[in-house]
Amino acid sequence: MEQANPLRPDGESKGGVLAHLERLETQVSRSRKQSEELQSVQAQEGALGTKIHKLRRLRDELRAAVRHRRASVKACIANVEPNQTVEINEQEALEEKLGNVKAILQAYHFTGLSGKLTSRGVCVCINTAFEGNLLDSYFVDLVIQKPLRIHHHSVPVFIPLEEIAAKYLQTNIQHFLFSLCEYLNAYSGRKYQADRLQSDFAALLTGPLQRNPLCNLLSFTYKLDPGGQSFPFCARLLYKDLTATLPTDVTVTCQGVEALSTSWEEQRASHETLFCTKPLHQVFASFARKGEKLDMSLVS
Amino acid sequence: MDETVAEFIKRTILKIPMNELTTILKAWDFLSENQLQTVNFRQRKESVVQHLIHLCEEKRASLSDAALLDIIYMQFHQHQKVWDVFQMNKGPGEDVDLFDMKQFKNSFKKILQRALKNVTVSFRETEENAVWIRIAWGTQYTKPNQYKPTYVVYYSQTPYAFMSSSMLRRNTPLLGQALTVASKHHQIVKMDLRSRYLDSLKAIVFKQYNQTFETHNSTTPLQERSLGLDINMDSRIIHENIVEKERVQRITQETFGDYPQPQLEFAQYKLETKFKSGLNGSILAEREEPLRCLIKFSSPHLLEALKSLAPAGIADAPLSPLLTCIPNKRMNYFKIRDK
Numbered sequence: 252m253e254q255a256n257p258l259r260p261d262g263e264s265k266g267g268v269l270a271h272l273e274r275l276e277t278q279v280s281r282s283r284k285q286s287e288e289l290q291s292v293q294a295q296e297g298a299l300g301t302k303i304h305k306l307r308r309l310r311d312e313l314r315a316a317v318r319h320r321r322a323s324v325k326a327c328i329a330n331v332e333p334n335q336t337v338e339i340n341e342q343e344a345l346e347e348k349l350g351n352v353k354a355i356l357q358a359y360h361f362t363g364l365s366g367k368l369t370s371r372g373v374c375v376c377i378n379t380a381f382e383g384n385l386l387d388s389y390f391v392d393l394v395i396q397k398p399l400r401i402h403h404h405s406v407p408v409f410i411p412l413e414e415i416a417a418k419y420l421q422t423n424i425q426h427f428l429f430s431l432c433e434y435l436n437a438y439s440g441r442k443y444q445a446d447r448l449q450s451d452f453a454a455l456l457t458g459p460l461q462r463n464p465l466c467n468l469l470s471f472t473y474k475l476d477p478g479g480q481s482f483p484f485c486a487r488l489l490y491k492d493l494t495a496t497l498p499t500d501v502t503v504t505c506q507g508v509e510a511l512s513t514s515w516e517e518q519r520a521s522h523e524t525l526f527c528t529k530p531l532h533q534v535f536a537s538f539a540r541k542g543e544k545l546d547m548s549l550v551s
Numbered sequence: 552m553d554e555t556v557a558e559f560i561k562r563t564i565l566k567i568p569m570n571e572l573t574t575i576l577k578a579w580d581f582l583s584e585n586q587l588q589t590v591n592f593r594q595r596k597e598s599v600v601q602h603l604i605h606l607c608e609e610k611r612a613s614l615s616d617a618a619l620l621d622i623i624y625m626q627f628h629q630h631q632k633v634w635d636v637f638q639m640n641k642g643p644g645e646d647v648d649l650f651d652m653k654q655f656k657n658s659f660k661k662i663l664q665r666a667l668k669n670v671t672v673s674f675r676e677t678e679e680n681a682v683w684i685r686i687a688w689g690t691q692y693t694k695p696n697q698y699k700p701t702y703v704v705y706y707s708q709t710p711y712a713f714m715s716s717s718m719l720r721r722n723t724p725l726l727g728q729a730l731t732v733a734s735k736h737h738q739i740v741k742m743d744l745r746s747r748y749l750d751s752l753k754a755i756v757f758k759q760y761n762q763t764f765e766t767h768n769s770t771t772p773l774q775e776r777s778l779g780l781d782i783n784m785d786s787r788i789i790h791e792n793i794v795e796k797e798r799v800q801r802i803t804q805e806t807f808g809d810y811p812q813p814q815l816e817f818a819q820y821k822l823e824t825k826f827k828s829g830l831n832g833s834i835l836a837e838r839e840e841p842l843r844c845l846i847k848f849s850s851p852h853l854l855e856a857l858k859s860l861a862p863a864g865i866a867d868a869p870l871s872p873l874l875t876c877i878p879n880k881r882m883n884y885f886k887i888r889d890k
Contacts, residue, residue: 356767367765374765390764403761409680409708463650464680464708470651491647 360388364432371395371402377432379439381496382530386439391431399424409464410434433494440496441466447532455535457483467493469531472506475538482506484519488526501526552608559697560607560617563624564600571627572599578623581616582606618673618697622685625702626675630747632702632715636756637727639710639736648735650707652676659684659733666725671695681706688722701726704749710736711756713749743884751813755878760813799861802868806875812854818883820846820873825889841889854878
């Protein structure tokens with residue numbers, strides 16, 4: 252039975268040779284696989300080995316760094332003074348710089364117009380003043396968008412903010428801010444004069460001071476010699492220019508007298524001029540000084 | 552003292568709660584300190600009222616004194632009325648407003664008295680540059696009804712006035728005219744803004760509800776917003792949608808700010824729009840005519856309620872601009888039509 256034996260190398264049947272070739276092929280592939288596997292395992296071993304080396308090196312480096320730090324901290328604690336003073340000096344210098352910058356930013360208030368950037372635009376601060384006295388501050392928070400708009404503000408309701416904004420806000424923001432500054436400073440100045448008159452010279456007034464919110468119409472009666480026999484004067488001051496702190500129209504009349512003698516008429520006219528040219532409280536201050544002079548003359 | 556005046560004063564004093572009585576009487580400044588000291592305020596209210604009426608009779612209280620007491624009562628109980636807001640405007644190129652309170656009062660009174668012979672007009676100035684006006688209406692033939700007056704609060708040298716809503720609507724045009732002419736304005740328009748809270752209306756109209764401003768002086772750092780998370784909580788616990796929560800907080804803060812919202816009780820939207828729907832071919836979508844409906848939001852404090860909607864998870868942020876524009880546009884009555 253020759254056909255049944257596949258192991259004979261020189262088998263005449265094709266099955267025998269082919270089968271043999273097949274066997275040889277599988278043998279080869281198997282051995283190739285094995286050698287490949289062996290190679291990959293060896294490669295992995297090698298890679299892991301290098302990784303181990305790297306990690307060991309890193310560990311050694313870190314250990315060395317820790318040791319170094321510990322040593323330098325000990326050295327620092329040992330030599331405290333020179334290191335600390337350097338740090339303190341730096342800190343002081345920075346704090347001083349910070350303080351300077353803060354002071355400069357606060358000092359901007361004295362320029363009358365300052366601002367701070369906000370997340371949506373800028374918050375403008377208008378600090379009003381009159382005759383060197385710092386008065387109220389007002390804020391306008393602007394949103395920088397097209398169109399530019401006012402987000403919120405602390406301007407009094409009787410100041411024509413909407414009008415000024417309608418005229419200038421979109422076209423010329425500088426003009427808007429300066430115009431608003433003018434109005435607010437003038438209002439503050441007028442208010443200051445009226446407040447001073449009410450508080451400092453109440454003795455010379457014979458009735459309550461009548462005023463309106465903008466302080467642009469003031470009406471009052473006054474006497475040069477309180478308690479004396481002279482007739483009181485009635486003054487009516489109109490401030491038609493809302494950007495001014497001096498009145499545009501002044502009328503002074505004398506109560507209860509039909510026709511004034513020339514001296515009274517002169518006084519009346521001079522008072523009118525005074526109110527037109529000098530701030531209200533200064534006029535009254537001069538009245539008070541004259542009154543004092545008269546008193547002094549009576550005493551002596 | 553007139554019977555009607557006595558009755559009027561009696562009814563006004565009866566309305567005043569006991570704990571406010573001395574404050575209001577002092578503000579009225581009609582009865583002297585000595586007279587007030589003779590009154591035993593611990594008695595029953597009827598007895599106190601009797602005693603006070605007796606004192607008023609002694610001092611011969613007039614109708615104008617009684618009207619003044621009524622104004623003061625209303626100033627303490629502003630929320631009992633619903634207030635409308637009116638805006639006036641000047642003609643172009645008009646002179647600077649030289650407001651004279653005396654002139655205004657005279658002019659206002661004259662205009663009303665010329666139109667209606669019988670009308671009681673009283674004024675009381677307040678410290679915030681406002682004047683309260685009380686008008687009791689009569690007709691050519693009947694005396695003024697003191698129990699249904701209209702109150703007007705006018706802020707001089709501004710275009711705004713607040714009027715209590717009254718049932719006697721026929722007098723409103725005359726009142727508007729008197730106010731306009733006396734204050735030297737050109738015309739008057741009613742704004743779509745109404746509420747019981749006069750202070751809130753004032754804050755909205757004059758845009759004074761936000762009074763926080765950034766300056767270089769402020770040393771308080773911007774406050775960290777905490778989402779109500781406990782700092783002591785375990786740091787291994789992470790909130791699932793913290794990103795979304797922070798986004799909602801940020802948008803709410805940008806829209807409503809950090810300040811207390813002005814108080815309104817409702818917002819009303821009158822819609823006249825065509826139906827919009829994703830589904831095609833529904834009967835409503837095919838309708839040519841616009842649908843009319845009225846939507847009203849009510850709350851004891853509407854704007855705070857709207858502010859809390861998104862953080863509470865009830866609505867998406869950002870809210871509809873129709874809701875958030877209320878203080879900015881100074882309206883809480885809206886008419887919405889298709890453009």
